[in-house]
Amino acid sequence: MTARREASAPPDLPGYEHVRVLGLGGFADVFLYHQHLPSRDVAVKVLLAGSLDDDVRARFQTEANLMAQLSHHPSIVTIHHAAIAADGRPYLVMEYCSRPGLAERYRAERMSVAEVLRIGVRLASAVETAHRAGILHRDIKPANVLTTDFGWPALTDFGIAATTGPGAQAMGMSIPWSPPELLAERPHGDERSDVYSLAATIYSLLAGRSPFELPGGNNSAQQLVARIERSPLPAIGREDVPPQLQTVLERAMSKHPSRRFPSAVAVARALQEVEAALRLPVTPLDLTDDVPPAALPATGAPADGVDDDATRLRGIALPASAVTTGGEEEAATRARSVVVGRPTLVPPAPSAAPAPTGVPVDAPPRRRTRLAGALAALVVVAAGAAIAYATLGDRGGGGQVAPSESLAPPATGPVAAPVPAPHSLSGTRAADGSVTFTWQNPDPQGGDRYLWGVLTVTGEPTLELVEDATVTVPADRATGEVCIQVSIVREDRASSARPAQGCVP
Known part of the structure; x- marks a missing residue:
């Protein structure tokens, strides 16, 4: 059996106390520290001692600078500090996001359409903010979206991001969420590549799998690339997902960039229209200088005579070697939270209509968004909401639209002990x-089950629940080295903070 590598030694940081390991990567490890002044928990990302070449140092410095430029956004992880430890290793001190991230959630639970729409609008606002700053993320996927203590999605890991100037090059991307142009022999992309990956992430939250993954089928890198390049986007397969939302995702994930939404904010507005059509509270855009909607139909093809190049950032040239397929190499500098608590469903909202002032009920607790941006978002969808109301009829008393789910983040309470x-x-x-693999449960409790899956080249295994602490990988799936991951799942659906992993040659 090949053992998973141990975490590197946490550096001794003056003013900080090491607590535990949060995650391991190919080039960096992430630790939980407690900062003494001001007193708070923080995530510290530390480069591995064996990875300190000039290229990796440059990537690390780029990540710190780019995230610092964007840290004011409520859906982008905040950078507090960057420095070099006494042992010579660079490190970043970041906001600690204690709740389960999207990577931990989307395969383990059925996320509601309303919640996914909220997350989508907020992430689109974050991506648009990066694009307006001249930054392409280039690796948007569930594993790079954490969850703040207040339940807000927080985009992280700008380790392979780049500015949009000449000569910008990519260091890698994740195949399941990458657009065709980044998987080509001569990769190239612009902000519409991020639009594709944003939509692919939203699709994954709804479907419980990456967009072109075949459950139980061949999901090798070669097969995934072939489907991404040539196959139509599969139906999500949920009766509660409206056709309008499927149409939005299909346009955002068009094979050719020219047929996609021209910007992340256009995706956000299309998602807002879906919310309005479903008679849900409309999630405001978190943009400090929002602009009027582009003259494009939000869910259809580009309008005749509209030059969607007008809103594009400058293109980037990416080397073919940039493509990676998963594993620790693909997650080289991923700063992801892996502390898993209890997934919390958003409680139903009271039936009363929103306050007549138009102030959104879900203004982010950790940062104030400008009221003007919220009001502009409501104006954008007013027409769509009126049409939806006339079409669907009056469902609430007195002409009020009763939301099916509150936008307010769930109330915080005591943090459960990690599983x-x-x-x-x-x-x-x-x-x-x-x-045949076996394992032991260090703290068995009634109702415990185990979530396991075979690790593949995509880094996104198809997971299954079993009752017993043993599984057998059949011979047709066990060619060459076989690696699996296993988590404990409690009766209340809380799961292990970090899965155990093991391999057999």
């Missing part, structure tokens, strides 16, 4: 080629 990972994970290969 431990299984230990003593080991496997044996039988004569027929199959591999």
